[in-house]
Structures are given as structure tokens and as C-alpha cells.
Amino acid sequence: MATTYFNDLADDFKTLYETKEDYDAIIITGEEPNIKELQVHSFILRTRSSYFRSAFSSNWAERNNNGHLILKKPNISALVFEIILKYLYCGIVDFQNQNNETILELLFAADELGIQRLIDSVQEFVIKNCHKFLQSNPIKMLDIVICNNSFNELKKISLETFNKNCRDFLRQDPIKLLHFINRHEAFNELKKVSLEIIFENPELLFNSGEFVSLEKDVLALILKRDDLDMKETEIWKQLIKWGVAKHSTFQSDVKKFTSNDFETLEKTLHELIQFVRFHQINGEEFMLEVWPFRNLFPDKLIEDIFRCYLVSNAVPLYHAFPIREGNISIKIDPSIINKRIAL
Secondary structure, three states, X not given: OOOOOHHHHHHHHHHHHHHOOOOOEEEEEXXXXXXXXXXXXXXHHHHHOHHHHHHOOOOOOEEOOOOOEEEEEOOXXXXXXXXXXXXXXXXXXXXXXXXXXXXXXXXXXXXXXXXXXXHHHHHHHHHHOHHHHHHHOHHHHHHXXXXXXXXXXXXXXXXXXXXXXXXXXXXXXXHHHHHHHHHOHHHHHHHHXXXXXXXXXXXXXXXXXXXHHOOHHHHHHHHOOOOOOOOHHHHHXXXXXXXXXXXXXXXXXXXXXXXXXXXXXXXXXXXXXXXOOHHHOOHHHHHHHHHHHHHHOOHHHHHHHHHHHHOOOOOOOOOOOOOOOOOOOOOOOHHHHHHHHHO
């Protein structure tokens, strides 16, 4: 019966990893200003990984003036590469002392380098802690699973977990999350669930400090919906807030707007104003919140709105939409409108 000394062998490899003695290759990791050179032994990496077998082959490898093999990996940080090297030399991976973002970067890097056992190990850990990973960085997590066909099981678990806890994740950063989901067809189901939550709880989006950075196509998607549970006056005020924020030179008081300001704002909001249901705003709120921005609208729309206020059972000719959830149509005494116009 043969005697084995695997522990001794492991200790020797660990010593090589720590001392770098007689290294013959340098891996340049990261980007400025975080570039770092890692000294390695090419024969160990070639033995442990088919990727390095090719990378350090005579057909591909370059050498510096000292004869060391050189491999540049700017897209992988030094921290992540150190974890990979410790695995290749010592067979050790310590997840507990790494933050979630580093572990996700490790998963992506291990896949790029084709280190299957490490991929399986990292993926298993992430799956077991899926909710924590999504909670800490939902966009990065979803980005990794959607951009790589190797993580099918992780993708399945991640999407299921996101659906179950969508409201909590949206509270963290609704703007970036909606932007990300909207760009990927693979997230159509997530998009549906996320928007339904926004429609029922619009404050998640509109009360966000980053609301004004919402992309126009996502905002249009929301404004089109009948089930947005928000008063039309509030929708209008938020739309104006969004549009004005695009132009730093605008005065905060609309009374100080120039004709050029209104023209510029109209161009910014042109594709979105059509989704506002002005006929569902009561007369007093219309005069207080909408009328100061009348220069944004064609005369025919203003006339049509007044006609519907003043004529019983009048049907809108323009911007005729079903009543949106959260809207209450209130008729108002025509004298109030006449008084406001006279001012």
C-alpha cells in the first residue's frame, strides 16, 4: 500500500504561493490607478488551468527584458486575482472574509478563466445566500446572471428571489433598477412585476432623490398606464420637475421663465405631455398647477380642456384617456376659471 503525503505537497505549494521564490511570470491586474503586478509560477498555473496553459504557451506569451512571461488582465482586480491564485496554488477559497461584490467579481473572473471547480464553488455559495447578494447589489447580481449562459441555476434562483422580494429591492434604488431591467428583454417578467409595484406605490419612484435622472422612455412607459395610482395633478408636477431639472439655467419661479425657456422645456417634454390626462384634473388645480405652463400647449388643447369644464357631459377631443386610478374628476364653477384667466 502506497503512502501519501498530500498535506506536505499542499504545504510546499502554499510556500511557493507566499514566497514567490523562482517565479517566472508576472500577471498585471487592474486598471489605473489600481494596477498591480502579481508574481507567479507559470508551470503551476498551466497545470491547474487550461486557460493559463494557452496564455503561457510559446504561441501567445510575451516576455519582459528579464525573461519573465507577461500576462495582462486589466478587467480583473488584484484582490480577485489573489483569491484565484490562492485557489490554484493551495486549493483554498475563503468566502467568509470577502464582501458580496468581490465574490460576484470572483464568479465572473473564474468563468472568464474557465476554472470550473471554482465556478461551481462560488455559484453554490451565491445561491445559498442569494437574497443577501440581491439585497446588497441587485443590478450587479442580475447583470452577471443575464450576461452569462453558464449560470443557469443561479439565474433561476435569482429571478425567483427577486420576484418574491421585488418591493424591497425597488426601495433601495428604483431608478437604476428600472433602467437596468428595461434594457434587457430577458427581464420582461421582472419588468412586469416591478412596474406593477411602482403603479401601486408610485412614491417609491417619484419620491426618490434620483427621480429626475429617470430615462425618458421609462418615464413614458409609466405615464401611459391607466393603473398608475396617483393624482394627475401630482403626475403633472413631477413631470415639470423632471423637465426643469434637465436645464440648469432655468429660474425656480415659472413667472420668470422667458419665451425661450418655455420653448426649450416644450421640446424636452414634447413626447411626454401627450400622456398627461389634463381632463382628469379638477378646474382649480388646473389653474394653479397647469395654467402657469400654458405656453407648453397648443391652443386647441387648452380650449378643449376649458370646454369640458364649462359644458356639461362634454367629451374630450384631445388627450382622451380612460380615468387613471388615483384621479378624481371634479367640476368647478366657471366663475373661478374666468376669474383666474382675468388675472
